Each structure stands twice: as structure tokens, then as C-alpha cells.
Amino acid sequence: xxxxxLKRILIFIPTLIAxxxxxxxxxxxxxxxxxxxxxxSAQGNGETxxxxxxxxxxxxxxxxxxxxxxxxxxxxxxxLSRPDTLYKIDDRNEKEALDRLIxxxxxxxxxxxxxxxxxxxxxxxxLFVADTNQLKQYDKNAVLETINQLKFEVSALKASYEPAIIxxxxxxxxxxxxxxxxxxxxxxxxxxVKIDYLAIEKNATAWKNYIPRIAFYGFKNQxxxxxxxxxxxxxxxxxxxxxxxxxxxxxxxxxxxxYSKIGWSxxxxxxxxxxxxxxxxxxxxxxxxxxxxxxxxYSSVILFLLYSMPSFWLATLLIMTFANTxxxxxxxxxxxxxxxxxxxxxxxxxxxxxxxxxxxLPAICYTYSSFAFLSRTMRVSMLDVVNQDYIRTARAxxxxxxxxxxxxxLRNALLPIITVFANVFPAAIxxxxxxxxxxxxxxMGSETIYxxxxxxxxxxxxxxxxxGFLTLLGYLIxxxxxxxxxxxxSYK
Amino acid sequence: xxxxxxxxILISDSCHFERSREVNLKKIAWKQFKKNKPAYFSFKILIxxxxxxxxSPIIATDQPLYCKYKGVNMFPxxxxxxxxxxxxxxxxxxxxxxxxxxxxxxDATTIIFAPIAYAPNKTDYDNADYVAPNGKQxxxxxxxxxxxxxxxxxxxxxxxxxxxxxxxxLINGTRVSLLIGILSMTIAxxxxxxxxxxxxxxxxxxxxxxxxxxxxxxxxxxxxxxxxFSVRSYNIADAFATSGFAVLTQLIISLIIFSFVSxxxxxxxxxxxxxxxxxxxxxxxxxxxVSRTIEILISMPLLILxxxxxxxxxxxxxxxxxxxxxxxxxTGIARLTRAEFLRITNLEYIQAAKSMGFKExxxxxxxxxxxxxxxxxxxxxxxxxxxxxxxxSLSFLGVGVPPxxxxxxxxxxxxxxxFSAWWLVVFPGLAIFLTVTxxxxxxxxxxxxxxxxxxx
Numbered sequence: 001x002x003x004x005x006l007k008r009i010l011i012f013i014p015t016l017i018a019x020x021x022x023x024x025x026x027x028x029x030x031x032x033x034x035x036x037x038x039x040x041s042a043q044g045n046g047e048t049x050x051x052x053x054x055x056x057x058x059x060x061x062x063x064x065x066x067x068x069x070x071x072x073x074x075x076x077x078x079x080l081s082r083p084d085t086l087y088k089i090d091d092r093n094e095k096e097a098l099d100r101l102i103x104x105x106x107x108x109x110x111x112x113x114x115x116x117x118x119x120x121x122x123x124x125x126x127l128f129v130a131d132t133n134q135l136k137q138y139d140k141n142a143v144l145e146t147i148n149q150l151k152f153e154v155s156a157l158k159a160s161y162e163p164a165i166i167x168x169x170x171x172x173x174x175x176x177x178x179x180x181x182x183x184x185x186x187x188x189x190x191x192x193v194k195i196d197y198l199a200i201e202k203n204a205t206a207w208k209n210y211i212p213r214i215a216f217y218g219f220k221n222q223x224x225x226x227x228x229x230x231x232x233x234x235x236x237x238x239x240x241x242x243x244x245x246x247x248x249x250x251x252x253x254x255x256x257x258x259y260s261k262i263g264w265s266x267x268x269x270x271x272x273x274x275x276x277x278x279x280x281x282x283x284x285x286x287x288x289x290x291x292x293x294x295x296x297x298y299s300s301v302i303l304f305l306l307y308s309m310p311s312f313w314l315a316t317l318l319i320m321t322f323a324n325t326x327x328x329x330x331x332x333x334x335x336x337x338x339x340x341x342x343x344x345x346x347x348x349x350x351x352x353x354x355x356x357x358x359x360x361l362p363a364i365c366y367t368y369s370s371f372a373f374l375s376r377t378m379r380v381s382m383l384d385v386v387n388q389d390y391i392r393t394a395r396a397x398x399x400x401x402x403x404x405x406x407x408x409x410l411r412n413a414l415l416p417i418i419t420v421f422a423n424v425f426p427a428a429i430x431x432x433x434x435x436x437x438x439x440x441x442x443x444m445g446s447e448t449i450y451x452x453x454x455x456x457x458x459x460x461x462x463x464x465x466x467x468g469f470l471t472l473l474g475y476l477i478x479x480x481x482x483x484x485x486x487x488x489x490s491y492k
Numbered sequence: 493x494x495x496x497x498x499x500x501i502l503i504s505d506s507c508h509f510e511r512s513r514e515v516n517l518k519k520i521a522w523k524q525f526k527k528n529k530p531a532y533f534s535f536k537i538l539i540x541x542x543x544x545x546x547x548s549p550i551i552a553t554d555q556p557l558y559c560k561y562k563g564v565n566m567f568p569x570x571x572x573x574x575x576x577x578x579x580x581x582x583x584x585x586x587x588x589x590x591x592x593x594x595x596x597x598x599d600a601t602t603i604i605f606a607p608i609a610y611a612p613n614k615t616d617y618d619n620a621d622y623v624a625p626n627g628k629q630x631x632x633x634x635x636x637x638x639x640x641x642x643x644x645x646x647x648x649x650x651x652x653x654x655x656x657x658x659x660x661x662l663i664n665g666t667r668v669s670l671l672i673g674i675l676s677m678t679i680a681x682x683x684x685x686x687x688x689x690x691x692x693x694x695x696x697x698x699x700x701x702x703x704x705x706x707x708x709x710x711x712x713x714x715x716x717x718x719x720x721f722s723v724r725s726y727n728i729a730d731a732f733a734t735s736g737f738a739v740l741t742q743l744i745i746s747l748i749i750f751s752f753v754s755x756x757x758x759x760x761x762x763x764x765x766x767x768x769x770x771x772x773x774x775x776x777x778x779x780x781x782v783s784r785t786i787e788i789l790i791s792m793p794l795l796i797l798x799x800x801x802x803x804x805x806x807x808x809x810x811x812x813x814x815x816x817x818x819x820x821x822x823t824g825i826a827r828l829t830r831a832e833f834l835r836i837t838n839l840e841y842i843q844a845a846k847s848m849g850f851k852e853x854x855x856x857x858x859x860x861x862x863x864x865x866x867x868x869x870x871x872x873x874x875x876x877x878x879x880x881x882x883x884x885s886l887s888f889l890g891v892g893v894p895p896x897x898x899x900x901x902x903x904x905x906x907x908x909x910x911f912s913a914w915w916l917v918v919f920p921g922l923a924i925f926l927t928v929t930x931x932x933x934x935x936x937x938x939x940x941x942x943x944x945x946x947x948x
Contacts, residue, residue: 015784030800031803212718212722304929308925310881312885312904313917316908326912455803467796472791
């Protein structure tokens with residue numbers, strides 16, 4: 001047995017790594033720009049397009065802190081035309097523009113030269129402050145407008161890759177540059193950018209894109225850092241210390257968010273599992289024991305309908321009926337406690353008493369689908385058992401029917417229900433996304449939906465990984481339980 | 493020679509039965525299925541739903557079926573073009589745009605409206621702010637006075653916040669739901685049946701190849717992925733920004749390149765495998781690979797996985813959602829098919845086919861698969877139900893689906909804002925419930941019909 005468990009745990013590890021990889025792939029491809037989010041969530045709202053130097057520095061800081069300045073994985077499948085260092089470029093759009101240029105022209109040397117001269121030009125323009133003497137001759141607002149427009153056009157140019165758009169933007173910049181004489185100092189710099197761009201088209205080596213190459217980056221990469229941390233400087237690492245990174249929304253550590261939210265989800269899923277087992281076993285057994293009776297027929301139909309009932313519909317109907325001021329206003333519609341919180345110094349018992357009406361409706365929604373499923377499974381497995389010889393023997397030796405069913409039958413009929421245990425657990429967590437968001441329960445489900453709506457990917461991956469881990473654990477436990485209930489099963 | 497032998501065996505086999513009592517499994521299953529009243533009844537309802545979904549653009553639209561205007565005959569609801577030029581008597585040209593024309597106020601000679609003369613996402617401001625099905629509905633007549641709603645324009649199931657017709661939304665939502673269910677399960681069944689079949693048939697110790705061939709194939713798959721997907725990544729990404737059709741085309745091109753390159757490497761591997769050192773036989777652990785993949789997928793919360801994958805796609809579209817649901821829900825089908833194949837592989841007739849020298853894939857798909865399909869079919873029927881549930885949950889939550897598409901879930905979600913508008917909660921929910929129940933009943937009926945042993 002112990003050997004079997006050890007073996008199972010060994011198989012665990014590659015599966016778990018695959019789960020983390022899947023989550024990681026999703027997060028890397030996720031839309032949005034994390035460091036931009038961090039900066040804007042810190043400062044309220046940030047300008048897009050032209051950015052101040054302070055903002056750029058702040059972004060750099062966040063990039064290092066989140067590890068976004070590292071390559072994504074240990075290695076990558078790239079082409080001969082691509083450099084190993086493209087990940088170092090800060091801006092996502094710029095990176096994509098460069099990558100698209102490479103995939104079109106394939107000559108990194110020229111593209112790099114173009115990018116460098118463009119960046120230099122952009123930096124010079126950011127620093128440029130119009131001399132007040134020069135401004136006197138012209139309308140001040142018009143000059144500022146032109147300079148802002150220039151900044152905007154150039155930053156847009158950095159993120160462009162279509163030849164038509166690049167040419168149009170370049171023409172526009174040229175026109176803008178010649179609108180005031182004091183801007184002419186930039187002209188020669190900009191001419192260089194233009195020449196560099198023309199060189200890309202002239203020296204195109206697109207064939208290089210068709211030769212694959214594997215680039216190795218070593219241990220300094222985002223995935224490795226996510227798993228093992230960076231030695232405690234910014235993050236402690238996922239597997240070793242339970243550090244899932246920083247929330248993009250609140251900038252809190254993800255693990256803190258999870259600790260503060262998991263309580264209610266755990267409470268509801270535990271409650272629903274217990275309730276479902278307590279209700280479904282007697283129903284299933286009774287229906288099977290009196291097969292074809294009125295109870296069997298009616299319960300079958302009702303269970304089947306419940307099983308097909310969408311949980312969000314039932315939840316909405318329940319709220320509409322029992323928590324609606326127009327209909328029956330018996331129960332509160334959302335939350336788990338009064339808006340003002342519990343009174344000061346309330347004991348646990350008082351807290352339970354206050355929260356009880358809030359819990360009824362969500363608990364019904366949490367429970368009914370797994371309970372319907374379990375009852376049906378219970379009935380089927382009990383029917384299997386009732387027709388077996390040993391049950392006939394038990395009856396023949398004169399045992400009362402209740403003892404035959406509940407003592408001799410149930411123990412063997414429980415087997416399938418135990419395997420189901422592993423499926424009920426993740427279902428409680430996955431299904432809770434909907435129910436928690438309908439009843440606004442401050443649990444993991446609402447938090448996940450909130451994270452998805454806000455592209456808070458560290459949170460989503462944490463949820464995926466933890467649930468994956470718990471599910472695997474559930475399978476392991478159900479296998480062990482299986483062996484305990486049925487001594488015939490041995491794992492060799 | 494071999495074909496002849498096979499036929500002889502078949503003939504001598506069937507000679508045991510008299511012609512009139514020939515056993516036709518499909519017929520027996522169909523008879524069994526028909527006996528199951530609820531399942532047969534839901535089969536009939538399903539056909540009605542499919543017909544409804546197919547004709548929904550004609551029966552629930554604001555564009556008239558037929559319209560005669562200034563001497564021009566038009567069939568806007570049936571037409572693919574979106575506008576019609578009408579020459580006035582004074583020679584000027586009037587362009588009638590089908591989707592934005594005010595048909596109800598058009599001075600037409602004859603006009604025949606669809607039975608439900610509203611489009612699902614168009615607004616009727618005169619009846620905005622949740623008008624009940626039995627409530628007072630008004631209609632602005634041509635002179636601008638508000639009068640009692642004529643019967644042909646009534647909102648039979650009420651309206652939403654901005655005056656959207658609920659019935660029209662429901663009928664058009666049928667199409668979305670059935671499409672999602674059927675297409676995503678088509679993807680899932682191809683994947684699930686194929687992977688389950690090879691996993692169950694070959695196991696870990698049956699698919700042999702030479703060492704050279706194996707490693708050439710591994711490298712070949714990397715190359716195939718590179719030329720099929722890496723090189724073309726921006727073509728595919730751009731297609732996602734345009735339309736579902738473009739995505740499909742690009743993916744098919746990529747898949748063709750992928751298969752072509754892998755095939756080249758397969759041929760190369762055959763040659764390399766002849767070299768003495770590389771000709772050692774190795775086993776490909778198909779079963780382990782497939783089983784581990786299934787384990788990974790089922791250990792993740794399905795809904796969260798689907799939402800987070802669909803959040804990656806820049807453009808939200810129903811096609812994306814179908815593909816994502818298909819790619820994540822094949823595990824159940826694969827597990828059942830695998831188990832069935834494990835059983836069938838050891839039966840005598842498969843051994844016989846092997847001894848006659850048929851190719852492995854021929855035995856797998858021609859001989860074993862027809863007998864292994866029954867559990868997969870049941871899983872598919874249940875799978876359609878769960879795909880519909882997933883789609884409606886997503887549109888209910890408002891994540892991962894295009895906001896402009898009117899679906900049952902989005903209608904139900906709109907009802908949450910105003911509980912006094914019970915028709916927005918009851919009818920769409922009932923539609924989802926009904927469809928899911930139908931598919932579940934169908935699944936049960938199929939199970940009983942195809943495998944009478946399991947009947948309880």
C-alpha cells in the first residue's frame with residue numbers, strides 16, 4: 001500500500017509540472033501590460049502614448065520586480081533571424097513590432113540599427129524643451145501642440161510594422177519637423193532613421209526566418225523564477241514557499257489574497273459535500289431497495305430534473321422568489337453577513353446565528369447538483385448489489401430487510417460513490433465561480449471572476465495550479481479510501 | 493486473395509442466420525430507443541429545435557420576408573445583399589439599407605413581416621424599460637401617435653431594458669446554443685475517439701517502431717510545429733482579429749503544412765531506421781501519454797480554464813469559444829473509448845483480423861471502432877448538454893463571449909438587473925433547462941438502447 005502511494009506521488013510530480021506549465025503558458029500569452037497596470041494603478045490614471053520619464057523609470061522598476069525583464073522559459077524555438085536578446089525590450093507593442101519586422105525581412109542587424117536610431121531620436125525628443133525666446137515669435141499653444149504631436153507620432157512609429165503605416169508616419173513627422181525652424185536640429189537625426197529603415201527593406205534576408213534554431217537561456221527565466229523564486233530579493237517562489245507573485249490589481253501578494261478569501265469557499269464546499277452525502281445516500285438506497293415503487297419513480301424524475309437544472313438559473317429563481325422585496329422578502333439576496341459586519345464582541349455562536357439566513361440560498365445551490373448526481377449513482381450501484389447472491393443469502397438466513405440493505409448492501413454499494421468523491425471536490429470549486437458571483441460571496445470564486453475581468457493573471461494561474469493540485473490529491477485519497485472500504489483491492 | 497478470404501468468412505458467418513431474421517444491430521438499437529418514451533420524445537423535440545435554429549433568421553427578424561415598395565419586389569430576410577437601389581420617378585436613386593431601414597413605417601404597397609418582427613439585438617424604444625408579456629404594449633403609428641400594439645407586432649414574451657424582444661432573442665439564441673453544443677462536441681469527439689482509440693488499442697507495449705524512426709519523428713514534429721505554426725504565428729494572430737472564417741482557413745493551412753512536414757520526416761525516419769545501430773525496436777507509450785494528458789486536463793477547473801484561455805484571444809467570438817470548449821472537453825469521450833478499446837482488443841475477431849494481416853489502423857477504425865462507439869455516443873450526448881451549459885454560464889457571467897451576441901445566458905443575465913421582469917429570468921432559463929434535459933434524456937436513451945446490459 002505504502003509503495004503504491006509513493007508510486008502515485010511520483011507520477012504526481014510530472015503532472016503537476018505540466019499543470020504549472022499550462023497555467024504559465026496562459027499567463028504569458030495573456031493580453032494587457034502588467035507593468036503598465038502597476039504604474040497606472042499606482043497613479044490613478046496614466047497617459048498613454050507619450051510618457052513622462054518618471055513613469056518610464058517606475059515601469060522599469062516593476063519589470064524587474066515582476067521578473068518581466070527575463071526570458072520566458074529555459075529555451076525557445078526561434079529562427080536564425082531572431083536575436084536571443086529580444087526579450088530585453090521593455091514595451092510589449094514595440095517588441096511585437098520588431099518581431100513582426102523580423103518575420104517579414106529577417107535581417108536583425110538592420111532592424112536593430114533602425115530601432116536604435118529611432119529610440120535615440122525618441123529619447124532626444126522627450127528631453128527637448130522649447131526655448132522661451134524661440135516661442136515668443138509663435139503661438140505658444142500651437143508649438144506645444146506640434147511637439148506633443150511629434151512625440152505621439154514617434155512613439156506610434158516605434159510600435160508600427162506595416163510598411164504603409166511606417167511610411168505615412170514618417171511623412172507626417174517630416175512635415176511636423178519642417179513646421180518650425182527651431183525643430184530643424186532634429187531633421188538630420190530623423191533622416192538617419194529613414195535611411196536605416198530603407199536599409200531594412202533593401203537588405204532583406206527573409207530566408208533566415210525559415211531556419212529553426214533553439215535558443216537556451218539558462219535558469220534565469222520567468223518560469224524558473226516563478227517556481228523557485230529569485231533568492232528572496234523580490235519573490236520567494238511558488239513551490240517552495242507558496243509565493244504566487246503579486247496581484248496586478250491590488251499589488252498585494254497573491255497568497256495573502258487567497259488566505260483572506262478561501263475561508264468561505266472552503267466552508268461552502270465542505271458543507272455541500274457533507275449535505276450531499278447525507279441526503280443522497282438514504283434516497284439512493286431507498287429508491288434501489290424498493291425498485292419500481294412510487295418513491296423510486298418520483299425521486300428518479302425529480303433527481304433527473306434537478307441534475308439538468310443550470311445552477312445559475314436556480315440561483316436566480318431562488319433570489320427572485322425568496323429575496324425579492326416584490327415577492328417574498330424572507331432572506332437576504334447577497335453577501336454572507338450584514339453590510340455593517342458583526343456587532344462588536346460577538347461570539348462564534350452569535351456570528352453563526354447572524355450569518356445563517358445568508359447561507360441558506362447559496363448552500364442550496366451549492367448542494368443540489370452534486371446531491372442529484374450522487375443519489376443517481378448511489379441508486380445504480382445499490383441496484384447492482386441488491387441482485388447479488390450474498391444479499392439473497394442474507395435474506396435467506398432470515399435477517400430483517402433493513403439490516404440486509406443498510407448493513408450488508410450499503411458497504412459494497414458505497415464503492416462507486418467514493419470514486420465520485422474525487423470529482424465532487426473540483427466540481428464544488430469550479431461551480432462555485434457562478435454561485436459565488438451571483439450571491440456575491442467573498443470567496444475564491446468571486447475573486448477568480450474579478451481576476452479574469454481585470455486580467456489579473458497571477459491570481460488565475462494560482463487558482464488553476466492549486467485546484468489542479470487539490471484534484472490530484474482528491475484522486476489519491478479516493479483511491480486509498482477505495483482500498484480501505486474494499487479489502488479485495490490491493491495495489492501491487 | 494485476402495479480400496476474397498475475408499468475404500468467404502463473412503458469407504459463411506451470415507449463413508447461420510436466415511435472411512428474414514438477419515440481425516441488424518442498428519435496427520435493434522433504434523427499436524429499443526423508440527421504446528424509451530422520454531428519450532424518443534426528446535429526440536422529436538430536438539428535431540423541432542434544430543429546425544427552429546435553422547430557420548431562426550427568417551422567423552425572428554425585423555426585415556420583412558417580402559416587400560413591394562415603389563414597384564420593386566424585395567425579399568430582405570432571404571437576401572444576402574444588404575441594400576436595394578430604388579429609382580424614384582424623378583430619376584433620383586433611393587438606397588434602402590435592409591438592416592437599418594424602418595420597415596414598420598415604410599410606405600410599402602405590400603409588406604409581409606416575419607412571424608416575430610423584431611431582431612434580437614434591436615431596440616424598440618416605445619416599449620423600453622421591461623414591458624411584460626401581458627402588459628400594455630404601445631406602437632407608434634405613422635402619424636406619430638402611440639396606439640395599442642397591433643397583434644402582429646406584439647412582444648409575445650415581453651421586452652428587456654432597452655425594448656429588446658425576448659422571444660426573438662430566445663429563437664436566435666437557439667441557433668447559438670445548438671451550434672456551440674454540436675460543433676464543440678464534433679471537435680471533442682474527433683479528438684476523444686481518436687486519442688482514446690489509439691490509447692486503448694496500442695496500450696504502452698504494442699506500438700513498435702525503430703529507434704531511428706522514433707527520434708526522427710520527434711525532431712520532425714518540432715520542425716512541423718515550426719513551419720506550421722511558429723513561422724505562421726502572425727498570419728494566425730491577424731486572422732483572429734478579422735473573422736472566424738479567416739481563423740479557420742489559416743488553421744487549416746497550418747495543419748496541412750504540419751501534416752506534410754511530419755509525413756516527410758516519417759518517410760525519412762523509415763530510411764534512417766534501417767541503419768544497424770538505429771534499428772533497435774522501441775515501444776511508444778501511447779497509453780501513458782494520452783492518460784497523463786487526460787489527467788492534466790481533468791484536474792483543472794473546466795470553467796476557469798475555458799474562461800482564462802478565451803481571455804487570451806484578442807477578439808471574442810463564438811467560433812473561438814467552440815474550439816476552446818472542444819479542445820478541453822474531449823477527455824470524457826476519450827476515457828470511455830479507451831476503456832472500450834481495451835476490452836475489444838482482446839476479443840477473438842480482432843485477433844483473427846490481425847492474423848489475416850490487416851494493417852493496424854485498418855483494424856482499429858474499420859473493425860474495432862464500430863463496436864466501441866456506443867459509450868462514446870452516450871458521452872457525446874451528455875457532452876453536448878454540458879457544452880451548452882458552459883456557454884450559457886459564460887454568457888451569464890458576461891466573460892469570454894462577444895457582448896453583442898444575444899444568447900440565452902445573456903438574456904438571463906439581463907434579467908438579474910430587474911427581478912420584477914420575471915419573463916427575462918423564466919423563459920431563457922427554461923430554454924436552457926429544456927435543451928440540457930433533452931440531451932441528458934437522449935444520452936440515457938442511447939445508453940439503454942446501445943448497451944441493454946446497463947439498463948437499470
